Amino acid sequence: EPLASMAEKHALPVVEYWSTRQALPTSHPMHAGRDPTPWVRDADVIVAVNAMVPWVSDHVSPPEGCVVVGLGPDPQFRAVPMRSFEMDISLGGGTQATLQALSDALDAAATGDDHAERRARVAAFRDEQAQAVAKRVQQGRGRPMNPAYVSQCLSDAADDNTTFFNELGFDPGVMQFDAPKTYFSSPLSGGLGWGLTAALGAQLADRSRQVVACIGDGSYVFANPVACHQTAASHGLPLLTVVFNNGIWNAVRRSTLYMYPDGKAATANTMPITQLAAMPDHAAIARAHGAHAERVEDGADLPDAIARALEATRNGQQALLDVVVSY
Template sequence: MDHSHEQTGAESLLEGLSQSGIQYMFANAGTDFPPIIEALARRDPSAAPVALTIPHETAAVAMAHGAYLVTGRAQAVMVHVNVGLANSVMGVINAASDNIPMLVMSGRTPISERGRKGARMTPIQYGQEMFDQTSLVRDLVKYSYEMRYPEQGKQLVMRAMSLATSEPQGPVYLSLPKEPLSEIVPEITQTHHPMPPSATKILPDPEAIIKLARLLETASNPVIICQRGDTEGRLSRALSTLAAKHGIAVFEPFLLRNVLPSNDPALQGYHASGPSDADLIIVLDSDTPWIEATNAPGPETIVVHIGPDPHFARMPVRGFRTDLAISSDSVEAILAVDRAARAPSAAGQRSKALAQSATQRRDAAQVKAKAGDTNPMSAEWISHCVSEIMDEEAVAFSELGLLPAYMTLKGPNRLFNNVHAGGLGWAMPAALGAQLMRPDRLTIACMGDGSYMFANPVACHQIAEALRLPILTIIKNNAMWNAVRRSVVNGYPDGSAAMSNTVPLTSLEPLPDFAAIARASRAHAERIEDGRELPAALQRAVGIIRTEKRQVLLDLRCAVSDMH
């Protein structure tokens, strides 16, 4: 085929995606996609990202999210005009809350009614026009722009991606009207500029590091709070070294990506109330280190926040105490403190006490977990059993599903939780994105029954079959929105709702047959009610995934808990 034809705006766009290092474009196509589809057909496949058909927009965005978490490489999403963008907004909320770089693109209804290539041809192109389509995501993205001319395609993609991957990272958005995608790029504008690099890492102010080092040297009970690390695990190694040298307790409350392995002696758990008696708290890139109403540190505690944006400018209200704010890449800040601070004489004694405390905590968790092999089974038992099938490379995506305190996580970035923004339906498609990038490794999605329904499971199971992504989906089934029920009971413990047999607006009964939904896409599916049967069911699931390369769903009857 002759590829010496004149380049269209759509082809310029694809060239920019390819040169930006984007491997996949997760696409949910519409009637304004013809310029993109034609460009994909005409362009050398090696010079364009792999375009994947994803039958729901929230799944497309979550797949890009999950793909980044396991690789550190940003991907692209393309959806159909305003309606597709509206469906994708929840996923963009999640990406923004987790600082996930990705390029989100949507078509835009043609502006012209006649006389131009790409002008309006259908009734929906009138009804889908908006005065400000970008307003749907403007509050969530780092950068947004609407393509005006065909020659802008490559340039806009490269600028957007350099901004997305610069700290603090996050999603970016391009609106793509049909006319500039359809038109020919003028020959005089076909210049070849290199991809702008991401901005260099934010390094800490040396004076601030010296100040923090002196605080650490004189602290009697220092604590570090973290919720996520880098995709390469560098923070885990640096933090473990610093904590061991100085006898620092580490807590991971409301974790998004686990930082330390479960057996690290510095790790003291995942609860926000842990550092209540600390005299120095170092908060690493954590948007919600504790709940102000219940777990705020005392007035004598010194609090230091570190991160690319230690004040989290994206949050309208955030009043956590801050005595020192250091703008820095978290890894670089920890390494700098390690170089600058002298270990106090009490460090060895503190480290020994922390190790004993960590062992006791893990032992107690194991006892509690194993007591939950009942009918219905406990969430603690589910979490324990799931971690038992996870080898050195397995990862799990959890959405109101897994409890890290009862798991044995063998390293950093083994457990990914849904973000605090709470856009439900994330875990399953995020696991699909991770499986795509790591095809020979075990990927698990564990979620509540309500979250499973939010995930558009018919679409997700179809994706798993169509793209040959054999994930293990686990449903923690208690037939209700238990998070809503808990919030009602905690808010009104003596109220009428708490005393009723069924708290209003929380029941999901009668539930559909989740196993049947999965089997419609040729998945192996089982319903397990007795916790004693779970270990064998999980082993069967892993065997099927390994040997048949087929997706598996386990629907587990789970006890209702007032704790999680």
């Protein structure tokens, strides 16, 4: 609430990055996306709220003279062996209380200017992003689908009682999150297999919520799916698992291209240590544990498949959708 109030009153662009729970409703007029790069590049002040990695320093750095404020229980993340983010002001304390104090201080210092130019800039950026999202979704409706299209279908089927766990699965930039406890994720530095197991824990903790684990096919394998589906069956957990099946260990591929764009691996027809063929039948694994399970290969079939899976979970049955996507 303090963050939403600050953003609205003072026209502060808010970027969510590596968040475990959305800090601001996606529909908020000052929500500026999930990629900090364009905003870090020319910012005069940055407030990093409990962010271990506020931006990727190999891609962008704040301009000279930019004031960087770290806020949270441990803004300097002293337990991290090496962290190369300079900080001008460190505001240590509970996140909610510290944000409220900062909001009160900004209110007291406000000049009455409504920051029309800044609001217009954010609005223009949001319009550009919306157009880019629509284009991505439109391009991924066929066979195979792309993650953007699958993500929007899932978002359209969700409500504020739906909790998504994401590990190398959906594209959050095309989804709508307007309530707490609706989106959890982890940085790529986290352990592979986190998404499905974390979703199981959340479903066990609160059976009244619809929990959806969206994970890449490699992450699904690393999560030990037999054990996970057996756990769901043993405890009667109506979890929906959506496997984004592109047949490749894309995290390795993308990291390699990022670090060595002109390297030998980048020019190979098949990049080493990235292929996941031959993959098992994911739906059959889930079905063996009593799940409603389907493989979906065509975008036209996806909305109905999601509806059937959610209906199964509402009846107390776990479900899985093995969705074939491009990379």
